[in-house]
Amino acid sequence: EVQLVESGGGLVQPGRSLKLSCAASGFTFSNYYMAWVRQAPKKGLEWVATISTSGSRTYYPDSVKGRFIISRDNAKSSLYLQMNSLKSEDTATYYCARWHTIGYYYFDYWGQGVMVTVSS
Amino acid sequence: DIQMTQSPASLSASLEEIVTITCQASQDIGNWLSWYQQKPGKSPQLLIYGATSLADGVPSRFSGSRSGTQYSLKISRLQVEDIGIYYCLQAYSAPLTFGSGTKLEIK
Numbered sequence: 444e445v446q447l448v449e450s451g452g453g454l455v456q457p458g459r460s461l462k463l464s465c466a467a468s469g470f471t472f473s474n475y476y477m478a479w480v481r482q483a484p485k486k487g488l489e490w491v492a493t494i495s496t497s498g499s500r501t502y503y504p505d506s507v508k509g510r511f512i513i514s515r516d517n518a519k520s521s522l523y524l525q526m527n528s529l530k531s532e533d534t535a536t537y538y539c540a541r542w543h544t545i546g547y548y549y550f551d552y553w554g555q556g557v558m559v560t561v562s563s
Numbered sequence: 564d565i566q567m568t569q570s571p572a573s574l575s576a577s578l579e580e581i582v583t584i585t586c587q588a589s590q591d592i593g594n595w596l597s598w599y600q601q602k603p604g605k606s607p608q609l610l611i612y613g614a615t616s617l618a619d620g621v622p623s624r625f626s627g628s629r630s631g632t633q634y635s636l637k638i639s640r641l642q643v644e645d646i647g648i649y650y651c652l653q654a655y656s657a658p659l660t661f662g663s664g665t666k667l668e669i670k
Contacts, residue, residue: 487650487664488599489661502657547597547612549609550597556606
């Protein structure tokens with residue numbers, strides 16, 4: 444059974460940093476692209492970052508480019524999101540998701556999410 | 564960026580009714596579209612990929628279709644467990660963009 448378990452969320456002040464983790468199990472982690480998607484309170488879904496199988500390629504939307512860094516440790520089956528220079532608008536639930544890239548592209552599995560609150 | 568205009572924003576329907584949700588892409592995205600269901604308090608789950616393919620384990624009352632740049636998700640016979648928010652996602656080009664969501668309730 445595929446499982447994605449996020450951790451590391453919490454309350455952080457504007458301008459500070461926070462690192463999220465996602466522990467994956469139930470599949471060969473190194474064979475899959477992975478991603479982070481967030482959802483602000485009572486709002487819709489927003490793609491945050493994607494990383495290739497080896498970690499050599501990363502992709503971000505303009506809203507987080509230069510502030511967030513996605514990374515992975517295939518030996519530990521873990522995905523990370525380093526969030527720097529946090530802003531109030533980064534307040535959201537952050538989901539770790541597996542990005543299916545054979546044939547069509549889509550998120551086929553999601554974690555339960557971890558809440559990040561940016562506030563003074 | 565590709566815009567995904569989703570409608571309606573909310574929908575109230577009766578049990579066993581047919582429900583249709585649509586997403587209009589701002590440009591051609593081929594079949595690079597997927598649909599997700601988010602039940603209250605839960606994470607999103609994949610329903611449809613490639614615009615028309617049903618994901619594993621998803622009931623057959625769900626179906627996806629495409630007409631040009633308009634994409635539709637149909638629930639053929641609405642059930643209580645179908646309440647939640649539905650989102651489309653385009654994966655034709657970066658940045659990946661979601662529709663704004665459709666909140667589905669039972670009348």
